[in-house]
Amino acid sequence: MSEPTPIAAPRRASLTPAAPTHLNADILARARQLIALYPEARSALIPLCHLAQEQDGWLTPEAMVDIAGLVGVTPSEVLGTASFYDMLHTEPVGRHVVAVCTNIACLLAGAAELLEHAEDSLGIGSGGTTSDGAITIEEAECLADCDRAPCVQVNHRYVGAQTPESFDRLVADLRSGARDADIPSHGTLIRVQRTTGIEADPAAVAEERRLAAEARAARDASRTDGGAG
Numbered sequence: 001m002s003e004p005t006p007i008a009a010p011r012r013a014s015l016t017p018a019a020p021t022h023l024n025a026d027i028l029a030r031a032r033q034l035i036a037l038y039p040e041a042r043s044a045l046i047p048l049c050h051l052a053q054e055q056d057g058w059l060t061p062e063a064m065v066d067i068a069g070l071v072g073v074t075p076s077e078v079l080g081t082a083s084f085y086d087m088l089h090t091e092p093v094g095r096h097v098v099a100v101c102t103n104i105a106c107l108l109a110g111a112a113e114l115l116e117h118a119e120d121s122l123g124i125g126s127g128g129t130t131s132d133g134a135i136t137i138e139e140a141e142c143l144a145d146c147d148r149a150p151c152v153q154v155n156h157r158y159v160g161a162q163t164p165e166s167f168d169r170l171v172a173d174l175r176s177g178a179r180d181a182d183i184p185s186h187g188t189l190i191r192v193q194r195t196t197g198i199e200a201d202p203a204a205v206a207e208e209r210r211l212a213a214e215a216r217a218a219r220d221a222s223r224t225d226g227g228a229g
């Protein structure tokens with residue numbers, strides 16, 4: 001009986017990262033600080049996607065190329081990761097992403113009617129963006145604020161239970177900028193930047209990365225040896 005053919009180790013594309021061309025200097029500096037916190041640069045992939053969204057409001061193809069180069073993966077891997085998460089948008093969205101929860105507690109409190117009103121009054125379906133680029137509507141699963149149903153979030157900030165009437169006022173306030181103080185543009189998760197706290201020792205990080213690379217190489221070599229036998 002012949003030996004089963006071992007599965008070959010997956011090959012990674014050879015990466016020759018180009019210098020970032022899209023992310024601005026401030027975002028790049030913050031990105032490099034984040035990368036320095038992790039033993040493996042690719043572990044910073046998702047935080048960097050959020051940074052890119054802070055710059056552009058969504059995750060543009062150009063930003064994904066920059067991120068890929070910064071963390072040592074391919075742009076396809078950035079897209080493959082980002083497309084898994086609701087908070088990362090790989091297509092343009094409005095300045096305000098309004099999420100209406102239609103899970104059970106909110107449904108019982110009128111969420112379906114609220115969503116229908118939102119779609120009718122804005123002239124867009126769920127997932128759509130108004131022509132002025134101000135508002136994107138999303139239907140959301142439970143947003144963990146069930147006691148204030150039907151729950152609505154704008155750019156991931158809770159805005160309390162809404163009625164059709166209060167929803168119209170909310171949209172007017174978002175468009176006029178009246179809520180800018182508490183609800184920044186989509187993509188900005190926080191506006192206070194940490195200046196103290198976790199600090200990475202560059203030498204320790206470099207050593208951990210070296211050891212991780214050695215371990216990976218040893219694993220790949222043992223798989224290759226197994227495949228040749």
Ligand code: FES
Nearest residue numbers: 101106143145146
């Ligand atoms: S069901 Fe709507 S927030 Fe939980």
